[in-house]
Amino acid sequence: MSENSSIISISTEIMGGTPVFLGTRVPIQTLFDYLEAGESIDDFLEGFLTVSREKVITLVKLRL
Structure with missing residues (x-):
């Protein structure tokens, strides 16, 4: 499991995939x-x- 998958969710069922x-x-x-x-x-x-x-914090570090 990547670090992103423990932070970010993408599903058409939630906020239309946002x-x-x-x-x-x-x-x-x-x-x-x-x-x-x-x-x-x-x-x-x-x-x-x-x-x-x-x-x-994890997401901000990943984006840098």
């Missing part, structure tokens, strides 16, 4: 939109309580 954080309906792109707008990871996590800090 990549989301595993176990949530929160699109991955939302995190990157927050960061690109100058918001912090803490700001994102406060708005999306179903996403764990660990998943966010």
Whole structure:
């Protein structure tokens, strides 16, 4: 199992196939939109309580 598969879920049954954080309906792109707008990871996590800090940190590291 790749590291991505423990963070990201893609299913036509959830948000029409939009990549989301595993176990949530929160699109991955939302995190990157927050960061690109100058918001912090803490700001994102406060708005999306179903996403764990660990998943966010791992995803940010993978994107770098």
